[in-house]
Amino acid sequence: MVPAMPTTKPLLGPRAAGAYAVVLALVSAGAALVAAVLLVQGLIRDAADVWVDLSDRVRLDLDDRLDLPEGATLLGNLIPVRLHVPDLPLGLRLLAQSGDVVLFLAIATGALALAQVLRTVRTGRPFARRNPTWLAVVAVAVVAGGILAPVLREAAAVAALEHLGVLSDGSRFTVVTSFSLAPVALAVVILGVAEAFRRGAAMAADVDGLV
Numbered sequence: 001m002v003p004a005m006p007t008t009k010p011l012l013g014p015r016a017a018g019a020y021a022v023v024l025a026l027v028s029a030g031a032a033l034v035a036a037v038l039l040v041q042g043l044i045r046d047a048a049d050v051w052v053d054l055s056d057r058v059r060l061d062l063d064d065r066l067d068l069p070e071g072a073t074l075l076g077n078l079i080p081v082r083l084h085v086p087d088l089p090l091g092l093r094l095l096a097q098s099g100d101v102v103l104f105l106a107i108a109t110g111a112l113a114l115a116q117v118l119r120t121v122r123t124g125r126p127f128a129r130r131n132p133t134w135l136a137v138v139a140v141a142v143v144a145g146g147i148l149a150p151v152l153r154e155a156a157a158v159a160a161l162e163h164l165g166v167l168s169d170g171s172r173f174t175v176v177t178s179f180s181l182a183p184v185a186l187a188v189v190i191l192g193v194a195e196a197f198r199r200g201a202a203m204a205a206d207v208d209g210l211v
Contacts, residue, residue, distance in 0.1 A: 018122040024115035031108035035101045039094075047071075047086040048096035050157040053176045054079060069164050080176070085160045092159055099153035106145030113137040127200040135194035139187040146183025154178075 042048065068074075071086035088096070113134040120128040157175045161167035 014122045014124065017118045021115040021118035021122060024111040024118065028108045028111040028115065031104045031111065035104035035108065038097045038101050038104065042093045042097035043090070045093065046088065047084060048088050048093045048156075048160070049075065049082045049084050050096050050160045051080045051153060052083045052157050052161065053174045054081070054172055068166070072164055083157075083160065083173075085164060088160070088163065092156070092163060095152070095159055096156040099149045099156060102152055103145045103149040106141040106149065110138045110141030110145070113141065127197060132194040132198040135190055135197060139190040139194070142183050142187045142190065146180065146186075150178060
């Protein structure tokens with residue numbers, strides 16, 4: 001009697017892949033909607049909020065000690081703290097919203113691209129020709145959301161402080177530049193997976209050509 005060959009259970013079955021694809025599509029739509037709302041807010045509001053640091057850990061409930069112009073207020077009691085800046089020109093308002101807009105657009109784009117990959121997994125075509133491209137899009141979205149968005153937030157904070165005239169030598173306000181290699185490392189890993197998918201697609205095409 002010949003023993004039965006052991007079967008390998010897939011890590012991600014067709015039904016689960018399809019369900020995750022739907023969830024990612026919904027996440028993509030929601031993130032795109034949030035990005036659109038933030039952009040509209042930048043267009044119609046005459047104020048914006050930016051994230052700033054304090055050079056010395058002053059009490060955040062004592063705004064009058066910070067020599068803020070009229071209408072400018074600190075929101076919250078954590079550092080970095082949100083600074084509400086009134087009467088900003090359109091360009092600065094859009095810059096203040098750009099970091100969050102880029103972040104949510106990156107989420108929308110990455111989620112949609114990954115949903116496309118999972119749809120091919122659901123249909124039994126994991127090495128579809130477009131999958132490497134979709135994974136490369138995910139890698140770009142990771143870099144945009146993890147690096148470009150924070151840079152834009154910091155640029156907006158600097159511009160807002162300069163607009164208020166409180167960014168000078170001895171100012172209690174500052175903007176700490178933060179940079180993380182984690183998004184770059186994750187993007188490299190995703191690109192590696194994309195290359196594996198590309199080679200898998202090439203091998204599948206060669207096998208099909210031999211049949």
